Amino acid sequence: MHILVFSQYHTNPDCPATSRHYSLLAHIARYHRVTLITTRTWEQQRLTQEFPWLPEGVEMRAADIPYHNRMGPARRVLAFGQYVAYAYREGLKVDKPDVIWGISTPLTAAWVAARVARRRRVPWVFEVQDLWPSFPIAMGAVPAGWARQRLFALEKSLYQSAAHVLPLSPDMTRYVTDLGIPAAKVTTVLNGTDLDLAARATDAAVAALRQEYRLEGKQVVLYAGTFGRANDIPTLVAAAEELAAQNPDMCWLFMGLGYHEPLIREAAARCPAIRLVPPQPRHAVFTWFRLAAVSVVSFLEMPVLDANSPAKFYDSLAVGTPVIVTNQGWTKAFVEQHGAGWFVPAGQPDALATKLLELLAQPEKLQTAGQRGKQAARQLFDRQQIAHTVKQVLEKAATLR
Incomplete structure (x- = not known):
């Protein structure tokens, strides 16, 4: 055919x-x-x-x-x-x-x-x-x-x-x-997602990445993807700065390119806990997700965006890293049903910082949610x-x- x-x-x-x-x-x-x-x-x-x-x-x-x-x-x-x-x-x-x-x-x-x-x-x-x-x-x-x-x-x-x-x-x-x-x-x-590529995120690969980027002892929050107008990036930057003031062991990585890159670059210049990471090839991104304690998948509060099917959502769960989502659609229902993450409303930096502060203080809770997400990814993604x-x-x- x-x-x-x-x-x-x-x-x-x-x-x-x-x-x-x-x-x-x-x-x-x-x-x-x-x-x-x-x-x-x-x-x-x-x-x-x-x-x-x-x-x-x-x-x-x-x-x-x-x-x-x-x-x-x-x-x-x-x-x-x-x-x-x-x-x-x-x-x-x-x-x-x-x-x-x-x-x-x-x-x-x-x-x-x-x-x-x-x-x-x-x-x-x-x-x-x-x-x-x-x-x-x-x-x-x-x-x-x-x-x-x-x-x-x-x-x-x-x-x-x-x-x-x-x-x-x-x-x-x-x-x-x-x-x-x-x-x-x-x-x-x-x-x-590509489970064969996700398998490249080994313990050794994560350890090497931590050492290369001087992240030993840091609790990493990751946003990976487009810095577009629809991605609510100003909320994430505000939450990152607020969280950094309360948790000195946190490091928020923004990985990608897009419209809001200048905003992130300015925040990174004034706040050492915020880092801008250049885009990575598809086959390498999974190690970055596994390095993180939690990842954030964010969009503006628009009904049309609730239907999105973002790659970063799947990639994070595939390596056992739980996800915070900010839209009201099926991803919210998914993480709640599978116990693989949490929902925080879009446009609320204080609420996002508070939730992250709570979660980073409970690594066992993050690990349990990550394992549930990984199991769901194997079955469905x-x-x-x-x-x-x-x-x-x-x-x-x-x-x-």
């Missing part, structure tokens, strides 16, 4: 990114022919050269289209449009596929997958990584009312035209079915199992002609 994949951003484990689809494509390509239409955006951002850029068996067609998080809305829209034009042309040139897999975000990548599927008269599967256009609209990136209406109409039409829909969280699934899409046509496939589910959905969809 030939599977044609539309994904604007391809990464591998040498990149400072989740590399979800690297794992999924590697599994699926063992059974089927896979052609990926993407861009070279991340290829120049590799931090190491340990992994091949493409999984074995995957064919790639890639456009040189610049993109980065510092781009404004207009420049991002241009990049999305350039990918659509390239992907549409290439999608009509490749050997006819049996099924098409369209991966959003952005929504335009799913749209071009649907267009090519219609033109070539093959079924397509829609993977929903984030709720677009709800997220950019909530963040004020689409001010015109007519544009918002058009985008919502486009979104619903894509759900309707897809043979199957793959949301990355239970809350996303609920959102899709609430639009009238039959539940039988929707399968939740969690973002998940393995990307090899998720890849098998995606493969089955694609195989079934290919029969719906």
